[in-house]
Amino acid sequence: MYFKALRITETPNGTFERDIIHRSIDDLPAGDVLIRVHYSALNYKDGLSATGHKGITKNFPHTPGIEAAGTVEHSLSSKFKPGDEVFITGYDLGMNTSGAFAEYIRVPEEWVIPRPKGLNCKDCMTIGTAGFTAAYALYKMELMGQMPEYGPLVVTGATGGVGSLAVAIFAKAGYEVIAITGKKEATDYLKFLGATHVEPREFVNDCSGRPLARAKWAGALDTVGGNTLSTLIKCCKRDGCVVATGLLSSTKLESAIYPFILNGINLLGIGAGQTPMSLRMKLWNKLMNEWNVTDKLSAIAHEVDLEELKDVYIDAIMEGKTRGRVVVKLYEECCKPQDAMISEVLSGAVLN
Numbered sequence: 001m002y003f004k005a006l007r008i009t010e011t012p013n014g015t016f017e018r019d020i021i022h023r024s025i026d027d028l029p030a031g032d033v034l035i036r037v038h039y040s041a042l043n044y045k046d047g048l049s050a051t052g053h054k055g056i057t058k059n060f061p062h063t064p065g066i067e068a069a070g071t072v073e074h075s076l077s078s079k080f081k082p083g084d085e086v087f088i089t090g091y092d093l094g095m096n097t098s099g100a101f102a103e104y105i106r107v108p109e110e111w112v113i114p115r116p117k118g119l120n121c122k123d124c125m126t127i128g129t130a131g132f133t134a135a136y137a138l139y140k141m142e143l144m145g146q147m148p149e150y151g152p153l154v155v156t157g158a159t160g161g162v163g164s165l166a167v168a169i170f171a172k173a174g175y176e177v178i179a180i181t182g183k184k185e186a187t188d189y190l191k192f193l194g195a196t197h198v199e200p201r202e203f204v205n206d207c208s209g210r211p212l213a214r215a216k217w218a219g220a221l222d223t224v225g226g227n228t229l230s231t232l233i234k235c236c237k238r239d240g241c242v243v244a245t246g247l248l249s250s251t252k253l254e255s256a257i258y259p260f261i262l263n264g265i266n267l268l269g270i271g272a273g274q275t276p277m278s279l280r281m282k283l284w285n286k287l288m289n290e291w292n293v294t295d296k297l298s299a300i301a302h303e304v305d306l307e308e309l310k311d312v313y314i315d316a317i318m319e320g321k322t323r324g325r326v327v328v329k330l331y332e333e334c335c336k337p338q339d340a341m342i343s344e345v346l347s348g349a350v351l352n
């Protein structure tokens with residue numbers, strides 16, 4: 001059987017080409033569970049893989065796509081059977097394992113999670129890695145004692161995938177949110193997601209050279225790195241948490257020791273891709289309950305097909321031009337409307 005997949009090929013002169021090809025199921029890597037992908041989503045990491053960054057993907061040709069929601073087609077695992085509704089985020093999917101910008105993937109059973117009741121494939125991928133990362137960041141901050149009463153949380157790269165979900169989740173959890181964006185026109189969008197203030201990138205770019213500056217926020221989730229992260233640390237209130245998740249502007253961090261030894265700032269990191277399954281389940285449970293932002297997902301999602309992904313959106317995400325989550329539809333018959341899902345949950349008819 002053949003299926004459609006995005007394929008990135010390295011040319012003899014070291015450039016990378018994108019095509020949509022037909023592959024055989026037999027060409028997929030060995031694994032326990034064959035999954036019919038209904039939706040995937042585009043992440044910055046996919047952009048890096050699709051443009052040939054060898055730190056993400058070593059060998060080409062390759063199919064990127066680090067997350068998928070769909071149904072089990074064939075299973076060697078006792079945990080899953082054909083027809084089960086599942087999803088996957090992270091592990092090695094789409095990095096050095098053939099990924100989800102394709103109609104089928106085959107993966108180890110340890111990577112597969114039953115899709116939460118009441119969440120269709122599109123909504124699952126709209127939250128996806130981005131929402132999971134934002135939830136993980138808030139979970140870590142709260143383990144360190146962060147509370148809404150201490151003051152606002154900053155979110156950088158606020159219109160991006162992680163940023164949009166972080167704004168919505170933090171607001172839902174009761175925090176005042178300062179959203180930082182390079183897109184002036186996105187103010188209404190960010191306020192709809194729950195931002196109390198929307199500020200330009202310069203707001204978190206202290207160039208005074210001083211090791212500490214006036215405290216302006218109680219914590220932050222950063223996707224940018226470099227001087228943005230340094231500023232978030234030096235302007236954070238006593239005992240606040242700054243979570244480093246990304247490196248959009250720089251892989252470097254320069255900071256004095258003073259914010260840590262005088263103000264007790266906690267610098268936390270997130271590596272969502274390798275999160276143990278027990279913590280994944282705990283965080284998805286929070287995303288389906290107290291941090292549930294499903295009412296915001298239609299504003300965050302922008303649905304595209306494989307052709308649009310190839311021709312427009314991979315370049316757009318590398319240029320910081322996308323907004324929210326680019327979700328990739330791979331199966332025409334998907335998905336049940338959310339209303340139908342909810343009524344099935346109420347009547348107890350949904351599996352998992």
Ligand SMILES: NC(=O)c1ccc[n+]([C@@H]2O[C@H](COP(=O)([O-])OP(=O)(O)OC[C@H]3O[C@@H](n4cnc5c(N)ncnc54)[C@H](OP(=O)(O)O)[C@@H]3O)[C@@H](O)[C@H]2O)c1
Nearest residue numbers: 044157158159160161162181182246247249270271272320
């Ligand atoms: N640690 C983890 O486990 C984990 C998980 C997921 C993602 N990440 C990382 O988090 C970052 C964001 O990922 P994503 O998938 O959300 O990306 P994304 O959807 O492309 O969002 C990035 C957003 O950041 C802003 N931005 C882009 N370039 C910038 C720059 N040079 N300086 C300042 N702001 C910039 C833009 O938003 P505005 O125009 O609104 O500023 C852009 O839309 C990436 O570095 C990614 O690798 C890490």
